[in-house]
Every structure is written in structure tokens, then in C-alpha cells.
Amino acid sequence: MPTLQGKVAVVTGSGSGIGQAIAERLAQEGANCVVDYRDHVEQAQATADKITAAGGKAILVHADVSVLSDCSNLIEQAWQQLGSCDILVNNAGVEKGADFWDVTEADYDFVLNVNLKGAFFLTQAFVRKLRDAKKPGRVINISSVHEDMVFPHFSTYCASKGAMRMLMRDLAVELGPLGITVNNIAPGAVDTPINTSLLANKPKLDALLANIPLGRLAKPEEIAGLAAFLASDDAAYVTGSTYVIDGGLMRNYHEQ
Numbered sequence: 001m002p003t004l005q006g007k008v009a010v011v012t013g014s015g016s017g018i019g020q021a022i023a024e025r026l027a028q029e030g031a032n033c034v035v036d037y038r039d040h041v042e043q044a045q046a047t048a049d050k051i052t053a054a055g056g057k058a059i060l061v062h063a064d065v066s067v068l069s070d071c072s073n074l075i076e077q078a079w080q081q082l083g084s085c086d087i088l089v090n091n092a093g094v095e096k097g098a099d100f101w102d103v104t105e106a107d108y109d110f111v112l113n114v115n116l117k118g119a120f121f122l123t124q125a126f127v128r129k130l131r132d133a134k135k136p137g138r139v140i141n142i143s144s145v146h147e148d149m150v151f152p153h154f155s156t157y158c159a160s161k162g163a164m165r166m167l168m169r170d171l172a173v174e175l176g177p178l179g180i181t182v183n184n185i186a187p188g189a190v191d192t193p194i195n196t197s198l199l200a201n202k203p204k205l206d207a208l209l210a211n212i213p214l215g216r217l218a219k220p221e222e223i224a225g226l227a228a229f230l231a232s233d234d235a236a237y238v239t240g241s242t243y244v245i246d247g248g249l250m251r252n253y254h255e256q
């Protein structure tokens with residue numbers, strides 16, 4: 001039997017890249033999915049079509065995760081239209097490069113409001129419903145190697161992902177008694193639209209690839225495989241951890 005039969009998952013930012021691959025994979029494992037999008041409904045519809053092709057049910061919900069009322073509506077729609085909400089994947093994320101001294105308040109709000117505030121309050125909405133229904137659940141945050149590894153000129157991104165690491169650790173302890181597990185997936189470089197400018201810049205890409213022991217970017221499907229494991233019964237006793245999936249990037253230290 002598929003490992004996630006009868007489960008319902010919300011995957012934020014699932015019209016693109018890693019989120020799309022996760023939604024499709026969870027559906028292949030038997031889950032029904034809420035496909036969340038902010039700007040690109042046509043891409044979200046493509047995800048929904050993949051879920052249906054995999055035998056799952058999909059609903060599309062527009063939700064900007066940086067808006068609290070959108071967060072509560074996203075979880076509410078899962079319960080109303082699919083009958084439950086057992087798995088939350090906080091995947092929606094943005095980045096904006098700038099020298100630290102040039103970062104504006106608008107840059108800061110743009111990145112932190114999506115990557116951190118969104119995950120924070122969406123998880124709160126998810127947990128409140130499970131607590132009231134006395135049901136267990138899974139929270140899977142897509143953080144980044146930059147929850148731990150420096151990324152000069154991306155201080156807002158690092159701040160958001162580093163905070164996501166501590167939020168995950170804290171919630172694993174606080175929510176454990178409710179039967180809710182909380183874990184992070186920390187990808188290295190993945191071949192998705194967020195990296196469009198990197199992929200178009202050969203010298204920069206080659207320099208990055210030289211630092212990755214496996215010599216390539218990850219495919220979104222590889223991140224999705226790890227998410228499927230963390231959502232499955234096999235991971236029932238796993239909580240409070242970050243799973244790095246980076247082709248060895250973080251361990252590639254060289255003596256000069």
C-alpha cells in the first residue's frame with residue numbers, strides 16, 4: 001500500500017521547483033494535496049494535473065504565506081475540501097541578493113515575511129487544527145544549507161533560514177507531546193527557477209560545481225524523495241533534525 005494513503009498535505013509554493021516535485025511525490029505515495037500558489041496559477045494547475053495523474057486529489061488555493069489570513073484560509077481549505085491536514089511542507093521561499101550595507105527595509109520584509117513569518121504562522125494554523133482534532137501531524141520545512149553555511153551578500157536569506165533552524169528545534173520539543181514531528185530539509189544547490197541567473201552564468205556555475213563533491217546540482221525530485229520519507233511512517237520517531245541534501249557541499253573543506 002502507498003505509504004501516505006489517506007493523508008492530506010499542504011505544500012506551499014507548489015507551482016514550481018522543489019514544491020512542485022514534493023507535491024507530485026507525496027501524491028505518488030497516496031496523499032491528497034493542497035497546491036498553494038501566490039502569482040502563477042497556471043503553474044499551480046500543472047502541479048494539480050500531475051497529482052491527478054498520480055491518482056491523488058488536488059485543490060488549488062491562492063495564498064500569500066506572508067499574509068496571516070491567507071495562512072489560516074489555506075489550512076481551512078484543506079480541512080473543508082479534503083477532510084484533514086496531516087502534513088505541512090513549508091516550502092515557499094524567496095531570496096534577494098544585496099551587499100549588507102545596501103539592504104533596505106523592503107528587502108528585509110520581502111525575504112523574512114515569506115521565509116520565516118510565513119512558515120511560523122502557517123505552522124501555527126496547522127497545529128491549532130490538529131490540536132483541536134487531537135490528531136498527529138508532520139511539519140517539514142524546506143530550509144537550506146544556509147541555515148548553517150554563510151552566503152555573503154544574502155544576509156536576509158541566511159537570517160531567515162537560520163531562524164527556521166531554531167524554530168524547527170523549538171517546535172519539535174513543544175509539539176512532540178501533541179504527536180507532531182518537525183524537521184528541516186536543507187538542500188544545497190537545486191536545479192530550479194530560483195537559480196535561473198546562476199544557471200545562466202557559466203563561470204559562477206562552474207565555481208559552484210567545483211565545490212560540490214558529487215559534481216552536479218540536485219534534481220527537485222531528489223529533495224522530494226527525502227520529504228516523502230519524512231512524511232512517512234518510517235520517520236515516525238524522527239523529530240528536531242535537519243537533513244542536509246547537498247552532494248557533499250557543506251563537508252567540502254580544503255586546506256589551502
Ligand code: NAP
Nearest residue numbers: 013016017018038039040064065092093144189190192194
Ligand atoms: P522557485 O522555483 O523559485 O519556487 C518558489 C515558490 O515559492 C514558487 O512556487 C512561488 O510561487 C512560491 N512563493 C514565493 N513567495 C510566496 C508567497 N509569499 N506565498 C506563497 N508562495 C510563494 O524556488 P525553489 O528552488 O523551488 O525553492 C523552494 C524552497 O527551497 C525555498 O524555500 C528555497 O529557499 C529553498 N531552497 C532552494 C534551493 C535551490 O537551490 N533551488 C536550495 C536550498 C533551499 P509563485 O510562483 O506562485 O509566486
